[in-house]
Amino acid sequence: MGKMITIHSYKGGTGKSQLSVNLATVYALRDKKVALLDLDFRAPTLHEVFKPKNLKCFMNNILDGRSSIDECLVDCSSKIGKENKLYVGFADFSTEAIKEMVSRGRKWEIEALKRLLNSRKKLLNEMEFDYIIADTSPGIAYLSINAAVAADLVILVTTLDESDISGTIKMIEELYDIFETKTLIAINKAIGKRDVLNKIKEMYGEKIIEVLPCSCEIVEMSRSSILVLEKPDHPITKIIERIAEKIS
Ligand SMILES: Nc1ncnc2c1ncn2[C@@H]1O[C@H](COP(=O)(O)OP(=O)(O)OP(=O)(O)O)[C@@H](O)[C@H]1O
Ligand SMILES: [Mg+2]
Known part of the structure; x- marks a missing residue:
């Protein structure tokens, strides 16, 4: 039976999308x-x-109940030189769709959670996917919380920025401990700040899955390139492979 892994964070720009794409690629x-x-x-x-x-x-249409997950997934396997392995569900990037999604009411949110859970069931039970990897918006956005509720495992990506760390701790204590969803922490863009790193290690040592260093090579790469594919020997590729193994 497969599993759903949700990648979330307190602050924006911590490296969620980067980790989601690379983890999905490693498995595929x-x-x-x-x-x-x-x-x-x-x-x-x-x-x-x-x-x-x-x-x-x-994905917007799925949460609206207007489409089903099997119709919306796009086979992107050729991008990584494979066949029938890597399928992607895209979010609507038009300005109208973005505005519409952030102004939904509570009733819709509950329906959206049911639809997400149904999609999860369909992917894992009927379509025999091994992994669902969900990239989310940062912070306590209801759609990200839905993705966390539906998951078997959440990876919270944080930098060593003090406000990022304290927000991540707050989210764990006030949300994730209550859901009882298995939660791990990936520290990304780590550079210096030994004191902050030691503090989080003391508090959540067992939850920290890996510490990924800051890499200017990643900053330089274009959005369309996938690190684990283009730089198989890069130290961060090796760390992402280790994460994939630990949570497989
Ligand atoms: N280890 C790293 N070292 C240096 N730069 C990194 C590292 N990881 C990610 N980045 C860069 O940080 C930027 C933000 O990464 P990414 O888009 O994955 O973050 P995000 O958490 O998905 O952001 P958002 O919250 O806006 O969705 C990107 O330019 C990415 O290349
Ligand atoms: Mg992102």
Whole structure:
């Protein structure tokens, strides 16, 4: 039976999308069947990586109950030199869609959670996906919380910025401990700040899955390139492979 892994963070720009794409690629390269879902409806990203053409529908339509997940997934396996392994569900990146998604009411949110859970069931039970990897919006956005509730495992990506660390701790204590969803922490763009790193290690040592260093080579790379594919020997590629193994 497959599993759903949601990648979330307190602050923006911590490296969620980067980790989601690379983790999905690592599994797909190992012949696992992966559904990578863009559930960041505020700032969709995955279309910039995979550059899909003629999209029939988006994840937005699934949460609206207007489409089903099997119709909306796009086979992007050729991007990584594979066949039938890496499928992507894109979020609608039009301004109208983004505005619409952030102004939904509570009733819709509850329906959207049911639809997400149904999609999860369909992907894992009927379509035999090995992994669902969900990229989300930062912070306590209800759609990200839905993605966390639906997941078997959440990876919270944080930098060593003090406000990022304290927000991440607050989210764990006030949200994740209550859901009882298994939660791990990936520290990304780590550079210096030994005191901050030691503090979080003392508090959550067992939850920290890996510490990924800051890398200017990553900053330099274009959005459409995938680190683990283009730089298989890069130290961060090795760390992402280790994360993939630990949570497999
Ligand atoms: N280890 C790293 N070292 C240096 N730069 C990194 C590292 N990881 C990610 N980045 C860069 O940081 C930027 C933000 O990464 P990414 O878009 O993955 O973050 P995000 O958490 O998805 O952001 P958002 O909250 O806006 O969705 C990107 O330019 C990315 O290349
Ligand atoms: Mg992102």
